[in-house]
Amino acid sequence: MSHVTSYWAQQYGLVDPASTAADIEAADPGIADAAAHLLNSEILALRFGRERAAVALSAVASGWSTTAPHDAVRTLMSLSDQVEQACQDTLPVVSELSAAIAKAHGDVATAYAAADDAIAAMGLGSRSWTGGVDEMLRIDGERAALVVNLNAAIMSIARSLDAAAQCAAAAMTIDPAAVLPPMAVSPAAVEHHANTALLGDDLRSPAGRRHHFALAVNSALQRARAAGYTAQLLRYDPDDPAGQGGVAIAIGDVSQATSVAVLVPGVGNSPVAVADGFELAHALNAAADTAGGRTAVTATVLWFGYDIPLSSAKDGLWGNAYDAARGAVRDSVRAIDATDALMGGASLAAFVHALRPLTNPAANLSLIGHSYGSTTVAQAARYLDKGAGVDDVVLLGSPGAGYGVTTARDLRAVQADHVYSLSFPLDPVPAVGASSVVAAVNPVGQIARKWAFGADWGPFGPDPTGDAFDANVIAAPSNVPAGSPIDFDQHALTNYLSGRSLDAIGAVVAARYRQVPVRTAG
């Protein structure tokens, strides 16, 4: 604050009231208003929710003779009432705090305005030599007195604000959450809420790439809810990787599950279309639950956390035509070798480290990759060590296991006999098709790989269904009848996650290894 009294305070060696005034003005009533707005929103949500819960209570009362469901809904309503009461109790305190801060700001302005009036009335603005020394001393004295009085007034306002703030703080030291009976909250639910809060921020952001991404993820979560699935948003990162965004949604509660599968998609998939995988995840959960028996509960995480090649058409995230074209070219070029899988593997390894604390420590954790996703999974399994908590690796329709991998033993995350692979005979991608095509379009790739890695594993690395790789090769037929020589339906993830192959993969996920049909050597 620049005011003449600050200059006079310095001149006469007095306390400058502007310092305290600045402190008062720095307290932002908008923060308290924002908190009050949030509390009001919560109260409204709780009321609407409670109304619907009352409808549920009435329906459950007529449809059920035992008391358990009735009690569950009643408990929910009771908890809702308690949370609403806690919000109601806090709301007036927060509103009073906002009012006290606003009043303090007004009082500071009034005190300075009164000082300005006094300066004008008493002619203290300028000092004239013509009045003589007595007059100059009088003016100096009046100025000093005015600064002292103004400082006293500002200090008084600060004390009043302090008192109001301390009063509010004391009223808020009773934690509203503490009045609630403990509710079992899983770590995954906490992660979900943290990510949905970030999602909410982006939903309210101006239209743009982040907003577009948030709309897609929000729509996916709504779709899961409409389908009756438990969906947990375990990762939400609109800025990563490489502008495509990253997302991981679990179908099922990973904290409660006895088995958790992480499903990594291949080329052409996009995080904004994550909902397309929900039914497959649900089917995999059902297959694993069947294999696992009565107590088995499976959750499948759809992990879209790497820069998935050939996805730009679905992404729709590029700002303008130039960016879109550049993104599409970069996106396509990356499909010609395992470079993205190299980096994606590191990201997936990091996700596994973050996921494990959210799961039951005893839960069986499988990494399942399809197509280019299998290359990514293999690379992650190469980075991770056995302490990372991965139990099984499943590579489906794989163009290759990526660089730095020769056999299943190179996937350090698991024992070699816990590496499974499956490629249908007519799947055009593993059947040398992908490698042949990219070798034709990228003849320098072989030289570059030799230079970078000291060996050439081909554009995508070794075939994990080959004898030399020494994985457990799942023996299950394709679910798509033989048709044209190059039939990409053979390669589809829906084909791999159907019929007997789905049963076999479900058995791996549930750690029922004896139920997994594997190809015998030779």
Place this chain on the structure above:
Amino acid sequence: MPCELDVDTVDIHAAASALRDAAGYLEQPIRLPTATTLGAAVPHGSSSAREALRLAMRRAEEGLSATQRLADVASETARKLDGAADSFDQAEQLCLAGF
């Protein structure tokens, strides 16, 4: 009919649907400035006011967290109700099929 259980699964599904609606209301993503932005917004303010504002925002966020936990409870209860109703329906079907 001897296979008809004394359970109205239509009502149970209706209850589950209402609970999912409740979860939808409770899960509406609402979020305002956090304690981090609060710290940035009040770098030099009076310490009492700063502390009170920090507490205000924390209280609001705790309310939000509790509300969202309730949404979880509502979703989970709905899932269980649907699952139970499906089981009853299947039991009736099996009974009718002679098992």
